[in-house]
Ligand SMILES: Nc1ncnc2c1ncn2[C@@H]1O[C@H](COP(=O)(O)OP(=O)(O)OP(=O)(O)O)[C@@H](O)[C@H]1O
């Protein structure tokens with residue numbers, strides 16, 4: 001067993017000594033770069049594509065830092081306690097138990113105690129009060145899935161860093177165009193390390209050099225999907241480990257709307273009805289034809305439920321749209337419209353925009369994309385469909401679509417609320433809402449039929 005002084009000397013000579021000799025781990029080049037950066041800097045931002053080994057090497061560093069700095073206090077933080085525990089903490093425990101040399105201390109379910117005020121703890125940022133009480137000469141805060149931390153929680157993190165020499169490591173997929181992680185990468189105090197899937201040995205060799213890490217098949221699959229949906233930002237964030245290039249908050253840019261006019265796609269026809277909630281709102285009925293052309297059927301004001309239901313049923317009949325492809329905003333008065341139609345034997349689909357996302361567009365938006373609610377999912381699907389030139393959106397929709405802004409909630413994509421927009425613009429983007437509703441669900445589970 002080497003003495004503490006010998007260990008420190010060995011690490012000074014070779015920063016990868018601990019993972020290699022004590023844990024038996026070998027790294028690919030960017031993991032090595034990340035590990036060296038941790039030795040050299042107090043602030044490190046590791047951004048990367050999926051499964052490139054960020055969490056794995058961070059776990060090794062947690063073990064090294066705690067084991068080699070008497071009195072060390074390490075906090076492993078995730079957007080939620082469960083995420084932290086199931087991610088980085090799990091890797092810490094796995095590396096601890098498979099170490100070539102016993103590392104010592106008492107390993108518990110969610111903490112590792114090495115002595116008095118010498119510990120590693122797991123915390124969820126969803127409970128900011130749990131972030132207090134970390135001080136000392138050797139403080140390390142590791143935030144996994146850092147892009148998913150809500151902006152308001154960063155002040156709590158900053159207070160943890162108050163101790164002199166405290167170290168901070170952020171690990172994330174740079175899928176959010178704004179936020180703390182993005183700011184950190186522009187801050188000269190941070191060393192930024194990028195782990196691109198394209199440079200990973202599994203991908204460059206096409207072999208499974210590091211089992212469990214990113215594969216060439218996955219990268220090829222994402223490329224195909226991004227080509228189809230022209231979603232370069234998904235490719236950047238999830239594969240290259242680079243931040244999105246597009247305008248951070250507009251849902252669909254003007255060039256994409258203009259390009260959409262050339263769309264030539266076949267689909268079952270659809271209807272979307274956005275029901276007026278306030279006196280000033282309009283009821284908007286949108287038809288997406290079998291040639292995937294969006295058209296306004298009618299707009300009217302007033303909250304007469306019977307009139308609205310009657311108008312919708314007439315459209316279903318006259319336009320030959322299946323009730324199963326007729327989507328109605330079911331909040332407030334809309335719920336009554338859905339009930340009335342059903343009662344009359346036309347089983348239209350009620351959509352509660354505030355409910356949980358369904359995941360039914362995952363084949364199009366990507367399995368890794370998560371949403372704050374169904375409204376965000378519908379709008380994001382519409383965006384992907386528009387970018388794929390698979391729906392033609394005429395000019396009378398553009399003003400309302402231009403009002404739709406993306407606002408992230410943690411890592412989840414959200415859309416600015418109607419209430420916010422009403423405050424800002426004095427009206428709500430009803431045409432955009434009705435159009436998004438028309439795409440509340442794909443027709444079937446088969447990709448080429450539903451895009
Ligand atoms: N150097 C390595 N040696 C052996 N296995 C590794 C190594 N690096 C990563 N792995 C394995 O590859 C898989 C992915 O690694 P990891 O979870 O660290 O990636 P990540 O970059 O954190 O991914 P995500 O962006 O999805 O969080 C894990 O199963 C991990 O055990």
Ligand SMILES: [Mg+2]
Nearest residue numbers: 054055087144
């Ligand atoms: Mg990870």
